[in-house]
Amino acid sequence: xxxxxxxxxxxxxxxxxxxxxxxxxxxxxxxxxxxxxxxxxxxxxxxxxxxxxxxxxxxxxxxxxxxxxxxxxxxxxxxxxxxxxxxxxxxxxxxxxxxxxxxxxxxxxxxxxxxxxxxxxxxxxxxxxxxxxxxxxxxxxxxxxxxxxxxxxxxxxxxxxxxxxxxxxxxxxxxxxxxxxxxxxxxxxxxxxxxx
Numbered sequence: 001x002x003x004x005x006x007x008x009x010x011x012x013x014x015x016x017x018x019x020x021x022x023x024x025x026x027x028x029x030x031x032x033x034x035x036x037x038x039x040x041x042x043x044x045x046x047x048x049x050x051x052x053x054x055x056x057x058x059x060x061x062x063x064x065x066x067x068x069x070x071x072x073x074x075x076x077x078x079x080x081x082x083x084x085x086x087x088x089x090x091x092x093x094x095x096x097x098x099x100x101x102x103x104x105x106x107x108x109x110x111x112x113x114x115x116x117x118x119x120x121x122x123x124x125x126x127x128x129x130x131x132x133x134x135x136x137x138x139x140x141x142x143x144x145x146x147x148x149x150x151x152x153x154x155x156x157x158x159x160x161x162x163x164x165x166x167x168x169x170x171x172x173x174x175x176x177x178x179x180x181x182x183x184x185x186x187x188x189x190x191x192x193x194x195x196x
Contacts, residue, residue, distance in 0.1 A: 039109035056179060057186065058090055058097060064163070065099055065155030067131050068195065074187035075081060075099075075195070077180035083152055085120065086129075088195060090179040091154075093170060097179055100164050101129075104147050111144035112166065116159055119144075129196065133160040139166035150175050 011019070041162040060073040065088070070077065077090050087102045104120045106112045111119040116134025118125040127134070147153045151172035156162025165172050185191045 045053070047154065056090075058099070058179075058182070060099060063161055064158050065101070066158045068129065068157055069099065069182075070191075072188075073185055073191065075182045076169060076184040076186055079180040083181065085125075086196075088182040089152070089154065089173070089179040090182055091173045093173075093177065098170075100156050100162070100173075102152055103155050103165070104153040106147050106149050106151055108153070109144045109146050110153050110165075112139060120157070128153045130157055130159075136154065137161075137166060138163060138170050139167060147172055152178075 041055050047169075056079075057075050058070045058077055060071060060075060062071060062136065068088075083089055083102045083105065085102055085104065088099060089102060090097050092098075103118060103125065109121050111122070113119070114136055117137045118134070123169050137155075145153070153165040153173055155164045155166065155171050164170055182195055184194055
């Protein structure tokens with residue numbers, strides 16, 4: 001009788017194989033889960049670094065770049081080369097990031113007539129991107145004005161409300177202040193696409 005009760009306590013080959021499969025599957029699941037988590041953390045860290053260092057995504061506040069950029073728009077900026085006339089740039093100013101359009105670069109002369117027409121080096125600026133027309137806006141600098149070395153003269157597209165390089169409180173933008181060029185509108189989807 002003792003032999004029969006011992007045989008019942010011993011698992012069969014099939015039971016052993018099933019238990020081995022269960023333990024192996026559990027171990028494989030843990031390894032796969034750990035690997036997946038490490039991969040997600042690595043990809044997330046790389047995405048954050050790219051977003052912060054190379055392609056910052058910014059939210060627009062205010063109306064100084066209306067109608068092109070409206071309050072709440074999400075835009076993609078890109079850290080690349082020199083800024084040129086017509087580029088839209090983001091730059092640091094008093095712990096904020098402002099977005100304006102490049103009008104002139106170092107050494108160029110800027111003049112603004114009373115009707116708001118902008119001249120760079122005595123040539124009227126083609127501002128076809130302005131849909132609301134021009135406005136003189138808030139200007140307390142002496143015109144004509146020569147852009148200092150390593151600086152950029154910027155203005156908002158909504159000239160009547162924009163506070164920009166025409167005002168000595170902001171002045172011209174230093175190269176080290178620049179976050180990047182605004183190149184793409186991400187949100188809202190109705191405005192999704194490259195910016196000019």
